[in-house]
Amino acid sequence: MIRNPIDVATRVSPSLSALIENRINRSEAETEQYITLATIHDFVTGLLTGAFAETEQLHHFDIDESLLDELNALMEEYGETALAIDFVQETASESLSRVIDFVMNDRDQENPPTLGTVRNAIISGLSASLVGAGVLEEDEDDNLLAEIEVLINRHGADALAEEFLRYE
Numbered sequence: 001m002i003r004n005p006i007d008v009a010t011r012v013s014p015s016l017s018a019l020i021e022n023r024i025n026r027s028e029a030e031t032e033q034y035i036t037l038a039t040i041h042d043f044v045t046g047l048l049t050g051a052f053a054e055t056e057q058l059h060h061f062d063i064d065e066s067l068l069d070e071l072n073a074l075m076e077e078y079g080e081t082a083l084a085i086d087f088v089q090e091t092a093s094e095s096l097s098r099v100i101d102f103v104m105n106d107r108d109q110e111n112p113p114t115l116g117t118v119r120n121a122i123i124s125g126l127s128a129s130l131v132g133a134g135v136l137e138e139d140e141d142d143n144l145l146a147e148i149e150v151l152i153n154r155h156g157a158d159a160l161a162e163e164f165l166r167y168e
Contacts, residue, residue: 008078011074016070016071020040020085034083037080037084039084044067074087090164091164092151095144096147096148113162114161115148115156118148119149119152122144
């Protein structure tokens with residue numbers, strides 16, 4: 001399968017991104033097949049009752065774009081065989097974003113920090129010192145290591161950490 005050369009995840013709503021990610025996570029254990037936009041489309045239409053799906057097609061009164069409309073537009077633009085994983089938005093949680101920001105602003109860094117650098121900083125006790133400084137709450141540092149490991153598993157330890165910052 002050919003990956004899209006542009007970041008198509010920026011063109012997907014958070015709701016559709018979450019749905020795609022959930023479906024991919026559930027199917028990884030079930031099958032070795034690639035999950036495409038067509039697979040996600042079939043999944044969504046399979047959840048709708050026949051009457052609702054027909055009404056959706058004939059009498060679309062919503063001002064907001066439905067997930068089905070969004071999927072149809074994506075399939076028209078990128079094709080039915082586009083890998084669904086490319087459309088999942090990947091960002092760090094707010095607490096991990098604060099850790100990444102702290103590592104980025106560390107004056108001892110010669111190069112931009114990678115996910116591996118952030119993981120090493122967390123393992124070395126950075127999250128505990130940020131809790132002590134009041135930057136993180138006590139319960140926020142519990143899942144940081146697991147979250148960074150998931151990002152590393154998907155994108156590699158050499159991926160630039162700043163690309164996963166969440167700005168809110």
